[in-house]
Amino acid sequence: MPIPIPEAVEENAALARSKGEQLRTRPIAYLLSAILAGGFIGVGVVLLAAAVGPLLVGGSIAVKLTSGAIFGVALTLVVFAGTSLFTGEVMFMLQGLLAGTVKVYELVAVWIAALAGNFIGSYAFAWMVYQSGTLGAKPKPGAVAPGFAFITSAVTTKINATDGQLFWRAVLCNMLVCLALWMASRTKSDTAKLVLIWWCLFAFIAAGFEHSIVNMTVFSLAILNHTAGWSDLAHNLYLTVPGNIVGGGLIVGIAYAYLGKQKTRTVSIAGSPVATTAPPEPAYAGSSWGGAR
Numbered sequence: 001m002p003i004p005i006p007e008a009v010e011e012n013a014a015l016a017r018s019k020g021e022q023l024r025t026r027p028i029a030y031l032l033s034a035i036l037a038g039g040f041i042g043v044g045v046v047l048l049a050a051a052v053g054p055l056l057v058g059g060s061i062a063v064k065l066t067s068g069a070i071f072g073v074a075l076t077l078v079v080f081a082g083t084s085l086f087t088g089e090v091m092f093m094l095q096g097l098l099a100g101t102v103k104v105y106e107l108v109a110v111w112i113a114a115l116a117g118n119f120i121g122s123y124a125f126a127w128m129v130y131q132s133g134t135l136g137a138k139p140k141p142g143a144v145a146p147g148f149a150f151i152t153s154a155v156t157t158k159i160n161a162t163d164g165q166l167f168w169r170a171v172l173c174n175m176l177v178c179l180a181l182w183m184a185s186r187t188k189s190d191t192a193k194l195v196l197i198w199w200c201l202f203a204f205i206a207a208g209f210e211h212s213i214v215n216m217t218v219f220s221l222a223i224l225n226h227t228a229g230w231s232d233l234a235h236n237l238y239l240t241v242p243g244n245i246v247g248g249g250l251i252v253g254i255a256y257a258y259l260g261k262q263k264t265r266t267v268s269i270a271g272s273p274v275a276t277t278a279p280p281e282p283a284y285a286g287s288s289w290g291g292a293r
Contacts, residue, residue, distance in 0.1 A: 034117020
């Protein structure tokens with residue numbers, strides 16, 4: 001049985017408070033956590049390029065399905081290794097703000113620190129991969145390097161997208177990413193968390209939506225390989241960061257914060273009025289959902 005929505009919102013609000021406190025008291029530790037998250041997302045990107053690149057070069061119709069099926073490793077690393085990813089902080093900090101556990105300045109500070117740390121981690125990981133020569137490997141002399149063929153194709157698609165397309169793809173992307181994090185927060189089962197993360201990441205990657213932190217690694221690799229410029233990355237982030245905030249923060253974070261708000265009612269006990277709260281969702285009595293929450 002899933003953890004009730006009010007309880008999950010309360011836990012996320014407490015998590016937001018701890019993030020604000022960590023940034024205030026141990027800023028280097030928070031930045032390191034964000035740097036690691038950027039690198040972990042980069043692992044997913046490089047896995048895509050290495051595994052899907054040959055399919056792309058070969059003209060396979062399985063490119064999108066394969067991409068979606070394997071990218072879940074990125075968010076799995078972020079969640080289970082315990083790091084700070086900007087697109088998740090969007091939801092957590094807004095729920096904390098609405099619950100009163102953080103202030104506006106703490107929300108802004110965490111978002112900025114997460115973005116900065118994620119970028120450092122993304123670029124550092126991309127640089128190491130580029131230096132390793134893994135994505136530049138060719139099946140035979142004179143052939144195309146499948147890994148970088150994938151990266152070049154990805155950045156070309158992103159560069160040629162209109163501003164509106166980039167924004168709305170970013171909205172849709174972080175709806176799914178934050179739904180993965182939200183649903184994972186409502187279960188105590190690690191197996192359930194893995195399944196929930198996998199399905200949502202499958203949807204966002206296979207559909208071709210825009211994740212600002214994923215793009216940091218994709219564009220960094222393209223920049224190192226001289227197939228994109230810093231201005232291309234800046235333009236992409238200018239549109240995808242706000243889109244990710246709307247999708248994950250407003251549509252998922254604030255929506256569930258509202259749904260999880262306890263409704264107060266007054267009952268009479270021994271002739272005296274007493275205020276109580278009632279959960280806004282059913283208790284799933286008699287449900288077949290067994291096992292650990």
